[in-house]
Amino acid sequence: MNKKQSGSVLCFGELLFRVSQDAGGNWLKENCVPFYIGGAELNVATALALWDVPSKYITALPENGMSAQIRSFLEAKKINVSDTYYHGNRVGLYYLTSGADLKHDALIYDRAGSAFAELKTGMIDWDKVLEGVNWFHFSAICPAINQNIADVCEEALIAASEKNITISLDLNYRSRLWQYGKSPVEVMPRLAKYCTLIMGNVWAAENMLGIPVDTDLHTIGEKANYLKAALKTSKHIIEHYPKCTTVANTFRFDADSGINYYTALYANKEFYSTVDHSAKQIANKVGSGDCFMAGLIYGFYNGLSPERTLNFATLAAFDKLFIKGDTTTSTAKEIKNITIK
Template identity: 65%
Template structure:
């Protein structure tokens, strides 16, 4: 059994590292202009993971950078009310990052607009944060590929904290989420992510993200086939290639979500590869969903929850998949579904 599965994490907390974002959500018809009313959600990929873990009673800490002002104080109180340990947050800079996403749309949609240049997180630089102090008492560290996509400085800070986490023997996970509207500073994901992935024990994403970010090729015929059996086999092939390329990696998770543009006819299943074996989840289906944002983050939280609590691989992938699927029916960046609710939604 791998060290990832056979490790006791209960002596410490999970630290999620990333940028806090405010999601501004106008409706597609423009009623927000006439009614002078627009929803705002507190999000960011890693914060979504931290929120889910805190809800599920896993000791959850969060590192981000915020300006020291009244709005940050309100955000801090909001996070603390959710049970998230905010003691690691670093204060500097002048602004919080924003993104605008039309209601019901996907983060890969043209309806997405980022406004996060010169945010407090984007302006972090190496040598500023005492990572030994931040990582004290941490047994699991999580980040996503969104962080190094922001700027060269952010990528350098990612590497800096990963080096410290590795030295301290902290289990590390990464979500290979790709945002086409980021990566605008002269680097492509393939130029940056392999160097960061070498520190990771768990890598999550999908076969196409692994190709784009880590250079693991996907058979073009598999992509065109649309066949579940071929996707599952490609997930195994991709996972084996990732583990061979990055020896520290002990587990790879691949998600498969297929949805019509109008959020109908949803099909969702995932594969977790570890200890030389693939573990396939049940297949979840729905006629219509509510909100795609944060589903992958919830899946990542489910994986961490399973490993943290000593679940076996099949239990872990089943829980994570059900967690991600049930998030699709929550109108928020993060889930509000309990462990009990998720366990009842598991498909055997």
């Protein structure tokens, strides 16, 4: 992936509305609550479009006036949404208390029966959708919704593989979504086998691909041990998923003293890691991982070296922690000019 690419990057996933009420309940008194448009894959597509990478996004929406407004909004951001599949009656949403983490109890999903959740194989003409595409991206959030969506993901991956399209996977683990009788390890290995680039962390790889992590890793709590675990997991993925050439890991630790963030990348049998990025206060945790994924795609799409790609992606992700909303508003030039103190 060291050669500059052409063609579009296609992101596939569910467009979501996020309602971000405050923890104290003032939103009820004021009849006002912050509201954002996003979704993991849309966040990636938005960042790439902002960074001048040809960006295409496919999702499912009901055919109504609100969807028409959404389409115009995304097109204004230079995202190609011409292959949106229209059917069904609603858009999925979730509630997340302001300042909270997606992994905590402040998260409530309301996605059942959405247009995206009701997709089935055979609905999307993937040969048509993949025309002019050289990179396909999705996340583990999609197959977590239900078996039909997992099957649609596999349908898309088979079509993309037949066209020799680069495929990236974000191992987003959302335990509350895996509620249809299948565990992630029963579903994700079947999809991961098509992927060129896999991103996540060692615990996501354990939950989704069954790659064990030492139980005392957190007890030791040292960066050298975390990176050693990342290298071990990365080598395991490369060995067991022959189409995968690159594995990325993120580490974000929250404490009373603030946030500490660093990342690692295994590519071409070389292991890279970044310096620590720390902050006492941040604005928002949502979308940082998506920004990191977008940064990886941006770097490899533009033919940057693995090291430069990792550094750009890490700066983009860290910068996103200080931006409200689900997507970054920083240009590629602004990210490259960030100085970590």
